[in-house]
Amino acid sequence: xxxxxxxxxxxxxxxxxxxxxxxxxxxxxxxxxxxxxxxxxxxxxxxxxxxxxxxxxxxxxxxxxxxxxxxxxxxxxxxxxxxxxxxxxxxxxxxxxxxxxxxxxxxxxx
Amino acid sequence: xxxxxxxxxxxxxxxxxxxxxxxxxxxxxxxxxxxxxxxxxxxxxxxxxxxxxxxxxxxxxxxxxxxxxxxxxxxxxxxxxxxxxxxxxxxxxxxxxxxxxxxxxxxxxxxxxxxxxxxxx
Numbered sequence: 001x002x003x004x005x006x007x008x009x010x011x012x013x014x015x016x017x018x019x020x021x022x023x024x025x026x027x028x029x030x031x032x033x034x035x036x037x038x039x040x041x042x043x044x045x046x047x048x049x050x051x052x053x054x055x056x057x058x059x060x061x062x063x064x065x066x067x068x069x070x071x072x073x074x075x076x077x078x079x080x081x082x083x084x085x086x087x088x089x090x091x092x093x094x095x096x097x098x099x100x101x102x103x104x105x106x107x108x109x110x
Numbered sequence: 111x112x113x114x115x116x117x118x119x120x121x122x123x124x125x126x127x128x129x130x131x132x133x134x135x136x137x138x139x140x141x142x143x144x145x146x147x148x149x150x151x152x153x154x155x156x157x158x159x160x161x162x163x164x165x166x167x168x169x170x171x172x173x174x175x176x177x178x179x180x181x182x183x184x185x186x187x188x189x190x191x192x193x194x195x196x197x198x199x200x201x202x203x204x205x206x207x208x209x210x211x212x213x214x215x216x217x218x219x220x221x222x223x224x225x226x227x228x229x230x231x
Contacts, residue, residue, distance in 0.1 A: 045221035046205075089154060091217065099157040100157060101157055102154075
C-alpha cells in the first residue's frame with residue numbers, strides 16, 4: 001500500500017497547459033481503470049475532477065482531462081487559470097478492497 | 111443537496127479509543143460505498159477504510175488494520191469509524207466520503223468537512 005508517486009509541485013502561466021503525473025505499479029493503476037483526480041484548496045473539502053481515468057463529473061470544466069498509460073496516470077489542465085492553484089491528488093483502486101492516494105502535487109499559477 | 115457531517119473528533123491520549131460518526135443526507139445512502147479518508151497536518155490524503163453498500167466488502171489501510179473498524183447503519187443513513195489503540199501518528203482531520211459506486215472503490219464524489227482527531231499525552 002505505498003502511496004502513488006506525484007511530483008511535489010508543478011507551475012505554469014495563465015493560459016498554458018500543465019500535466020501532473022501519477023505513477024503506481026502493476027497492482028494498482030496498471031490493473032484497474034479506477035483512477036481519480038481531486039482538487040484540494042486548503043481549508044475546503046477535496047473536489048472530484050476526474051474519475052475512471054478519463055471521465056469528468058458534471059460541472060467540472062472541460063479544461064481538465066485525464067489519461068493513463070501502463071502504470072502511470074496523468075491529469076492535464078489546459079488554459080490554466082488563477083483559480084486552478086491548489087493541491088491535486090490522484091487515487092487508484094488497488095484490489096483487495098483497498099484504495100491508495102498519490103503523494104499530492106501543488107499547482108502554482110505564475 | 112448531498113451532505114456529509116462528521117462528528118466525534120476529540121483530543122485523546124495514546125492508547126485510548128474514539129468513535130467517529132457521519133450523518134448523511136441528500137442521496138440514497140444504501141446505494142453507495144462509503145469511505146474514511148484522513149489528512150495529517152501539512153501532509154497529504156490517506157485512505158483509511160471503505161465499506162460497500164451492504165457491508166459485505168470492507169477494507170482497511172495497513173496502518174490501521176486491526177485497530178480501526180468501519181461500519182454503517184443504512185436505516186440511519188450513517189457511517190461510523192471505531193478507532194482503538196490510538197497512536198500519535200493517527201492525529202489527522204478525518205473525512206467521511208461517498209463513493210461513486212456501490213461495491214467497488216471507483217472514486218469519491220462527495221466529502222464532508224472533516225472531524226479533527228488529536229492523539230497526544
